[in-house]
Amino acid sequence: DAGVTQSPTHLIKTRGQHVTLRCSPISGHKSVSWYQQVLGQGPQFIFQYYEKEERGRGNFPDRFSARQFPNYSSELNVNALLLGDSALYLCASSSDRQGWHTGELFFGEGSRLTVL
Amino acid sequence: DQQVKQNSPSLSVQEGRISILNCDYTNSMFDYFLWYKKYPAEGPTFLISISSIKDKNEDGRFTVFLNKSAKHLSLHIVPSQPGDSAVYFCAASEDNQGGKLIFGQGTELSVKP
Numbered sequence: 001d002a003g004v005t006q007s008p009t010h011l012i013k014t015r016g017q018h019v020t021l022r023c024s025p026i027s028g029h030k031s032v033s034w035y036q037q038v039l040g041q042g043p044q045f046i047f048q049y050y051e052k053e054e055r056g057r058g059n060f061p062d063r064f065s066a067r068q069f070p071n072y073s074s075e076l077n078v079n080a081l082l083l084g085d086s087a088l089y090l091c092a093s094s095s096d097r098q099g100w101h102t103g104e105l106f107f108g109e110g111s112r113l114t115v116l
Numbered sequence: 117d118q119q120v121k122q123n124s125p126s127l128s129v130q131e132g133r134i135s136i137l138n139c140d141y142t143n144s145m146f147d148y149f150l151w152y153k154k155y156p157a158e159g160p161t162f163l164i165s166i167s168s169i170k171d172k173n174e175d176g177r178f179t180v181f182l183n184k185s186a187k188h189l190s191l192h193i194v195p196s197q198p199g200d201s202a203v204y205f206c207a208a209s210e211d212n213q214g215g216k217l218i219f220g221q222g223t224e225l226s227v228k229p
Binding site: 058 | 120122148150152157158159160162167207213217218222
């Protein structure tokens with residue numbers, strides 16, 4: 001079975017640009033979460049979506065937005081990119097019964113964003 | 117406000133010995149505590165978890181201990197193997213907010229043959 005897939009794996013943008021990152025969850029998983037991992041730090045929660053609705057939002061500015069589609073895939077959008085947005089962006093999916101309750105998430109390999 | 121802290125950025129252990137990774141937290145509302153393992157160029161992988169109503173959970177070579185009064189948990193790996201070399205993240209979540217994990221900064225474990 002395919003795991004969580006993310007695209008693109010690497011990308012380079014310049015300050016002020018916009019970026020869209022994509023995530024396909026494991027088949028059957030309806031919940032998708034997004035995390036930002038800056039070098040040397042642990043992942044930091046950005047958003048959680050379940051059944052196409054936002055169920056949680058971390059402490060990130062409004063430049064960050066996301067959505068979930070009917071097939072449960074998800075997009076993370078970041079506008080007006082800053083140098084500090086350079087990070088690994090991780091997508092994670094979970095099933096209703098396990099991950100939603102306990103936090104056992106399945107992570108993708110991430111999208112490495114570099115802002116110049 | 118760092119709710120989950122891993123104060124040791126790195127740990128080096130000899131193969132066959134015990135590895136002990138530590139984690140402290142401040143939020144008494146956390147219901148679940150988890151350990152994730154991360155290899156370079158891969159996403160974190162779930163390793164083991166413990167509910168706040170327990171004080172120990174064991175899975176093969178991995179055991180997690182929870183001390184609620186001290187707001188401290190630890191991961192024991194016995195015996196340690198070179199393949200265990202990775203970055204280990206401690207994480208916590210409140211009940212029914214499993215998608216919103218609060219991670220520590222990570223501890224890089226190196227197991228030397």
